[in-house]
Amino acid sequence: MVLNVPGLIAVIIFYILILIIGLWAARRTKGETNSENIMLAGRNIGAFVGVFTMTATWVGGGFINGTAETVYSYGLVNCQAPVGYALSLVMGGVFFARRMREQGYVTMLDPFTRTYGERMGGLIYIPALLGEVFWSGAILAALGSTLRVIVGLSHEVAIVVSACIAVFYTLFGGLYSVAYTDVVQLICIFIGLWLCIPFAMTNELVENISVNSSAVWIKEVDPVYVGVYMDSFLLLIFGGLPWQVYFQRVLSARTVGIAQSLSFAGGLGCIIMSVPSILIGAIAVNTDWNRTAFVTRDNFNASEISSRGSDILPLVLQYLTPEWVSFFGLGAVSAAVMSSADSSILSASCMFARNIYKMIFRQRASEKEIIWVMRIAIFGVGALATVMAITVKSIYTLWYLCSDLVYVVLFPQLLCVIYLRASNTYGSLVGYIIGMFFRIAGGEPSLGIGVLIKFPYYSVNNGQLFPFKTLCMLMSFTSIVFVSYLTDFLFKKNILHPRFDVFKCVINKRPSDAKLTKYSVKSEETFANPSFLPSKEEIRERR
Template sequence: MAVNVLGLVAIGVFYVIILIIGIVAGRKSTKSNDAEELFVANRSFGLFVASFTTAATMVGGGYINGTAEAMGRDGMVWAIGPIGYNIGMAIAGIVIAPKVRSMEFSTIFDPFQQKYGNRMGGLLFFPELLGDLFWEAAILGALGTTLSIVLGLDMTMSVIVSACVAVVYTFFGGLYAVAYTDVIQLFFMGIGLVLAIPFAAKNPAVDLSRVENTWTGQLDPQFIGLYIDTICMLIMGGMPWQALYQRVLACKSPTLARNACLLAAVISLLLAIPPAAVGVIGSATDWNATDFKGNVPLDYKQWTHIFPMVLQYLCPMSVSIIGIGAVSAAVMSSADSCVLATGSVFANNIYKNIFRPKATQREIVWVLRGTIIVVGSAGAAIALTVGSVYGLFILCADLMYVIQFPQLVCVLWLKCANTYGSLTGFIVGLFLRVAGGEPFLSIDSLIKYPMHHEEYGQLFPFKTLAMLCSLFSIIGVSYVTERLFTHGTLSKKFDIFRCYTEKEEEQKTGDAEMEKKEPLMTNTDPDFFENGRFELRTRNQGKSINSF
């Protein structure tokens, strides 16, 4: 297939514009070399920027191409990715976002390390890492197939160049660059996606009557367990992401963080309608009446490419190029979020908290930038080796649901949660999930749950079972170990994670320091009353230690 020079030039111009905007927007954080600014943009986001960058993060290439793929091949009943993810984001906005923003963390892994210790918090980073890599691979793969089909470009080169552009401006600008390019990219997405629909629908090869009885799809009773499992995974597996909370933590206030999540969920759900319509149009097309040279009816792999196929064969070239711009914008807006989220956690919670507690701000910034390059390269490599975009789009929420979601719930709301419970929940959830197998990654089932099918695999909602087992393991083990150690049933010398030993040592140290202090002033001292408040002060430090 010949390369479309006009389209190539147009996409090149788009990439240059985004690159310039990203670098210019990130100049403030680049000059300051302050890691906190790169992580959370000095907590300066208002409602407009916060909601748009959050929505743009959700709407990636996997979101667009994957929705079109599922809608066209399986019908609306199975195009549940956007619905599940956005419900999860809305719930997270109401319940979790105000809580974590009010605590002013740098990343969502800060509470894990504060409660469970740095090493356990570091272990919980790996589900996030795998989720981000699969997510990035899904969106880069979507763009690669789109550019190769519509413009005739080599897919490998398309993926590499796109990844490089996203990595470069994220490298220099951090969250400032990511957020402000996201706003521009979201407008590109909206225009490009909506514009393609009327042109494709009016193509002579399209007859919507072909799908008037099938576009909704159907749910076979034997797949109900699998369906419930997938819905729950999308809703709850979409809630623990660092990319989401990076924007939440950058908001000016907890209330604004909540409102931004809710508005972003509405925006991204609306942006799922155009690709869903493209999927229906693709299903209603007589592909023999177009210039398409592949197999008809379309096989499974061809449905993965249905969005770029509609752009290429059913739309005028000018509209196709604008549509490619929409996909490119979606890819950039999510790819930069993936690499920045992973880089932020690694630099702050792994490198600084575990390996280099005395690391300078400049050092942390360069670790962040190095991680951005590594993660961007790894995601591109996965994108070039894996098939279904929608498969990756779903799979990226898998471990986040089974492992990360119960961990997040417990660390924020379970007072007795400790390292023993967290580690047990991690092991139990991981084992039950891996033992269930994963056909997409060619992992065979070690445990055949009820309703197991030789052809379709696990039809029982085993991922939900694994998540619940992980949750109850955290609760049960945390409660039991707390009772054993705090009531003296088990000697604290067996507290290998020092969950209670350190607390006891800190209490003793604090008591010893208090005993060394001189007697407190009495109410006859003229400094006792200050600014209308009663304060007890130490003579040697002159600092308030208690207020009434």
């Protein structure tokens, strides 16, 4: 494909703009020696910036490309992500935002580390890390696809350059840079996509999308897959909660009230930002592709469109809008990718620096050391996501499987650690193993994982039709509850000798499990256990 020079120039201008804004925001962290302030922007994110960064985190390249693809391939009714993610943010605001923000945690893993111990926290970090890395890889791959279609730029070059820019400003500015670039990126997404809609919709090759819409692009759920449909919907809602990218915004909010408000506003933002992608999917269904330049100029076969669902958004921008308009759409896709990629890279790096490096390997690490470990981790996670985006063809499938693990394994863990007082390491470990085992035993054909357990209504042709992922999640949850209460009862009634409390979480409690100590910070009261406490000098500095 011939390189589109004007398109390439438009992309370069956009990238320079984002880089400048990211570096400008990074000035606020100049000379900063407190790792918590870099990770959470000093807990000083207000409502305006907060709403933009919360929404932009979810509305990424996978979100807008995937929404258009699903509407085109399966119909609007089967496009669950916009509503599912919106409800996930609302549920987070109702049940988790206040409790997490009031406790003054720094990462999502802090309550796990405090309650279950550092090593169990490290085990829980594994699916959390995989989810963030695969998510970043998936959206970088989506950008590579878009630039290949519109600009003619190499898939690999597009991914590497985009990842480098996102890593660069995140490296120096932390959450400040990510949050402020999110404001510009979300505006670009909104304007860029909406600018394309009227041109694509009024193209002479596109029929009126309102004609026979129910049968053409809205469609309905196949009764055979009702169980799968409900399973996927619940996965999006509750599996969308235990992500560091979400809690990083909650914990960085200036007040508890703002933390909750961001969740509700972000949910509304997901719905609003999905509308142009939905319309693009509907437009693609109603297009006579045989008469477009896709066939007449570029000599492709119109039948290929059905197999290129993941490219449907850039294809609509390329062949149904004027060239200059498609460049704005391209900027929108690039913005969407960066707004999610930088968030995921930062989130995984913060958890590693604080909950793995500091809590497990270097409890006495200085603040400066943690900051440098976080920066090295940002580079490492960014490089890993980039390699996966380039080399792994089933990146979307890998991300989907990680979303399964987040739902099945992490959600019940989060629910118990926040709401179940008797929850302990024994219950957490058993629930982790059971959830992981039964989910993998359910099989994943796209990854070549065979079916070990055939749940009810299993079909050789259609696979698992029972909502088995939700069943696995409930099995994990009940295991945590049952084993936690059982071990608590056995140890406290002296049925089991204290020496058998090998995890030191019931009788022989670790010093770090002692009662939380309150200390004052600049924004509001924060709670932390002794292993998290700052030095006396840091307390005086925060005051």
